[in-house]
Amino acid sequence: MNRIFTILIVSAMMLGVAVGWVVNQYASPASAKVVAENLSIITDVFLRLIKMIIAPLVFSTLxxxxxxxxxxxxxxxxxxxxxxxxxxxxxxxxxxxxxxxHLLQPGSGLSLSIPDGGKAAAAVDMSKFTLRAFVTHLVPASIIQAMADNEILQIVIFSVFVGSAVAAIDDRAPAVLALVEQIAAIMLKVTGYVMKTAPFAIFAALAATIATQGIGVLATYAKFVGGFYLSLGVLWALLIAVVVLVVGPRALKLMGAVRQPALLAFSTASSEAAYPGTLQALEQWGVSKRVASFVLPLGYSFNLDGSMMYCTFATLFIAQVYGVHLSIAQQITMLLLLMVTSKGMAGVPRASLVVIAATLSYFRLPEAGLLLILAVDHLLDMGRSATNVVGNSVAAAVVAKWENQIEVPASSEAAAATAA
Incomplete structure (x- = not known):
């Protein structure tokens, strides 16, 4: 089923590029704009579907x-x-x-005007962002209003209080927690339904963009994809350096041990598909079953390194495309917001898109920017899924080292004795 969906995504991308190029080449600018506006009906519906699930999904999962x-x-x-x-x-x-x-500036080559309506004015006017306004804005005056407006940070604050209260009340927590989990399960299913419409949105987004901007927009996509994979390389190098520093040179064999699970995650664009193989590889390498069986599942919920890095990279890419400047204070706020919201999105199909959509809404960035990254999201999902596997493997090895729970396999000990 995952392979069929991948084929549909790739087909939608190719068809979108082809249709957009034909319209751009053979239709007048006015006609091309009309075609793009008609295609935007599909993309607008997709955006509304994404916005529809943000509040209940964030609340229930958190x-x-x-x-x-x-x-x-x-x-x-x-x-x-x-x-x-x-x-x-x-x-x-x-x-x-x-x-x-910031270093690569992948969105600087494509200067799009902010779409009319929506939150264009707020996206440009950032002068009202102050410490007092931010702190007071954290706490919702009404959670119903916060959910209606998709005020993601207010929903997070309310969810933290509710989640902590559920955990603290032993006699009532099971019933309430069961209800919340059922809501989360329903919203995950709804999210799955929404994401099945992604090929249509990808086709419409690419066709509309190329019809009005020309085939040259593909250069921006290439820069975006290449820059993200370069960033993943930097993260991989840092993770490997840290695990070697903490565990020792033998940690390099860990990278070889998890190679197959990482390749599986890359090819299927699903880190969850690689979970059994990753757990087995960690235990064979030497992480005790006690540590591996605890840290790895927890990591799949709270340690999605590739997905988190993508959230900041993609959000600021969208800001660059539309020429919106975010202050240092706003970018720090974005880091804190993404660190919290990403923790509640484990197991959600295309979770990063939901998190990014919520972040765009909070900072009043053009929501149409989500369609720009949607066109190549599957290509990027492959890399970040593999990175999630590597990041969780490193986490398990480091915690096992701290707990003295690394058990060198007998075969390795025999090899070391022979070498001596």
Whole structure:
């Protein structure tokens, strides 16, 4: 089924490029604009579907995740060390994405005007962003209003309170938690339905963009994709350097051990598909079953390094395309916002798109920018899925080292004795 969806995505991309080029070459500028406006009906519907699921999805997944964190924390120091690593890795991943997108400027070559209506004025006028306004804006006056307006940070704050309360009330938590998990499961299914319409939106977005901007826009896409994979290379190098520093030279064999699971995640664009192989590879390399079976599942919920880096990279790429400048304070706020919201999106199909859509809404950036990255999202999802596997493998190895839970296989010990 995943292979069929991949074929549909690629076919939609090729057809969108072809149709857009034909319209751009053989239709007048006025006619091309009319075609693009008609195609925008499809993309507008897709955007509204994405916005429709943001509030209930963020609320239900975050509440369920925070409530379950209480269980993981009770396990003791392993949970604390693992979560500490996840927080640090999240900050590093998000920061690398932010730094690299500033260095490479992938969106600077495509200067699009901010679409009429919506949040264009707010996207340009950032002067009202102050510390007082930000702090007071954190707390919702009405959670209903916050959800209606997709005020993502207010929803996060409310979810933190609710999730913490559910975890603290032992006698009532099971029923409430079961209800929240059921809501989350329903919203995940709805999200799956929405994402099945992605090929139509990809076709319409590419055709409309190329029809009005010309085939030259593909150069911007190439720069965006190439820049992101270069950024992933920087993150991989840093992860490998850290695990070698903490664990020792033998950590290089860990990269070889998880090669097959990483390739599986890359080819299927799903880090979850590589979970069984990753767990087996970690145990064969030497991570104790106790640590591997705890850290790896937790990592799949809270340590998606590739996906988090993509969120900052893609969001600022969209800002560059539309010529919107975000201050340093706003970019730091974006890092903190993405670090929290990304933790509640584990297992959500195309989770990064939902997180990015929420971030665009919060910072009043043009929501149409989501369609720009949607066209190549599947290509990028392959790289970030493989990175998630590597990041979680490194996390498991580091925590195992801290806990003295690395068990060198007998074959390795025999090889070392023979060499001596």
């Amino acid at each position: 509440v369920a995740g925070i409530a379950h964190m209480e269980d993981s924390a009770s396990i003791g120091r392993v949970g604390i060390k693992a979560l500490g690593w996840f927080v640090c890795a999240s900050i590093v991943s998000l920061t690398i994405g932010l730094i690299m997108v």
